[in-house]
Amino acid sequence: MATLKEIAEKVGVSPATISRVLNEDKNISVKDQTRAKIFQTAKELGYKTIAERYLNKKIQRKYKIGVVFSHSEKVELEDSYYRSIKFGIENQCKKRGFNIVKFYYPDIDTTTTNNLSKVDGILAVGWFSTAKIKNLNSISDNIIFVDSCPDEEKFDSVVVDLRKIVENVINYFIKTGYNRIGFIGGRDIAQDGTINIDSRESTFREYGNFKGVISEKDIYVGNFTTIDGYNLASKLIKDKNIPEALFIANDSMALGALKAFNENAINIPNDLSIISVNDIPNAKFTFPSLSTVRIHSEFMGIEAVELMFQKLEMNRDIPLKILVPTKLILRDSSK
Numbered sequence: 001m002a003t004l005k006e007i008a009e010k011v012g013v014s015p016a017t018i019s020r021v022l023n024e025d026k027n028i029s030v031k032d033q034t035r036a037k038i039f040q041t042a043k044e045l046g047y048k049t050i051a052e053r054y055l056n057k058k059i060q061r062k063y064k065i066g067v068v069f070s071h072s073e074k075v076e077l078e079d080s081y082y083r084s085i086k087f088g089i090e091n092q093c094k095k096r097g098f099n100i101v102k103f104y105y106p107d108i109d110t111t112t113t114n115n116l117s118k119v120d121g122i123l124a125v126g127w128f129s130t131a132k133i134k135n136l137n138s139i140s141d142n143i144i145f146v147d148s149c150p151d152e153e154k155f156d157s158v159v160v161d162l163r164k165i166v167e168n169v170i171n172y173f174i175k176t177g178y179n180r181i182g183f184i185g186g187r188d189i190a191q192d193g194t195i196n197i198d199s200r201e202s203t204f205r206e207y208g209n210f211k212g213v214i215s216e217k218d219i220y221v222g223n224f225t226t227i228d229g230y231n232l233a234s235k236l237i238k239d240k241n242i243p244e245a246l247f248i249a250n251d252s253m254a255l256g257a258l259k260a261f262n263e264n265a266i267n268i269p270n271d272l273s274i275i276s277v278n279d280i281p282n283a284k285f286t287f288p289s290l291s292t293v294r295i296h297s298e299f300m301g302i303e304a305v306e307l308m309f310q311k312l313e314m315n316r317d318i319p320l321k322i323l324v325p326t327k328l329i330l331r332d333s334s335k
Contacts, residue, residue: 003047010041022047063312064099065305066119068136070126070188072106078226079252080280081297085125085146088301096309105132121308124148125301129194142311146304149321156307158300158322165293165326166203169247169275170211172328176335178245178273181213184232184257185249186224200249200277218243229256237264245334248276251283251292258286258333274333288332295326 004015011018013034020028021038030038067089069076076082086102093100103116105128116122121142128136133150136143149157173181183204188196201221208214220236222228229252236242237260248254254276261268268274268288276283279294303322310316 007038007041007045007047010045011037013038018042062097062099063120064101064118065093065308066116066122066140067100067102068116068122068124069102069104070124070128070132071104073104075225076104079224079250080282081250081252081278081295082125084297085301088298089123089125089146089305090301092302092305096305098305098308120312123304123308127188127196129196131194142308144304144307144311146300152319152321154319156304156311156320158304158307158324160295160300160324160326162199163203165277166200166247167207168328169293170204170207170213172275172334173245173247173273174211174213176245176273178243179213180215180218180243180245181208182218182220182236182241182243182246183208183214183249184220184222184229184236184246184253186222186228186253188224198249200247204247217241224250224253226252226256229253230260231256233257233260234264237261237266242266242272245273245275248274251276251278251280251290254290254292255282255286258288258290262287268333269335273335275328279329283329284331286333291331291334292329293326294329296324300324 004018008015008018011034017028017030018038021030021035022042067086069082071082076086090100101115101119117139119140121144122136122140123144123146124136125146127148128150143155145155145157147159149159170181183201185198185201185204187198187201201219204214205219218241220232222232229248232253233256246257248257254274257274258268261272266272275291275293277293277295278297279292283290283292303324307320307322
């Protein structure tokens, strides 16, 4: 069978480029003519991609994957970010022929834990306390974390760089001319009472203080829900404590905050400029339309399934961390 090097020599590009194109890496940019030449040359030389080689084996075993969510079904219904991740997972599992069983951690009991012990691997979506991670790891060594990275030296994970998101938003606000930036965010609380301070909040404090544009009185924290976004914005209004710009940790909270500001005749963005995170489908239909950082959440779910496929099929034991890129989408809620 031909090698990547042989194909590269005929096409005139690097073996790494050949590999990424043949394995359909969406993040590589090559001319259509070059891409076509790569596939044609590979076909002529009889080269097969890793995926093709494994599919050609006609794998006898059907894998069963447990998808464990750290949040409740109610939270998922209210937050399209998690629904999108789940959609990506479900579709990719179907393509890979994986059977899946879903568990929402607040509802997991002894019976469901026993069912979970029968799976070949676990996709863990959200933030999990140390005790929960230990429990999951006792069930399976094949764990992929999505939306959190508890230990990159031990577990696979698919995440976004929240720190970079916060720094970019603060830099944008400063560049626009704002010197007082506020924050509305949330924290995850485990069943045992363990509180996780979200990296958006910690980075906002650290980087905002470094830039000299924040004050503790302008930081409001609750849960990552629409109602808490509304309540926290209402408190901000009641305190007569409106900054020049406001960074909101997710779009769900921003929807609630916009409602509070509209009810109190606070003009967005003239009185207050707002940017949030996720770019949920409703973000472009709010009044005003919401400026936000786009996270490719469905892609996160897809990549998590692919990492699981590698672990199960190739016996990979080196942990991988996939960092999914983001993009600032400017709409009418910010100047």
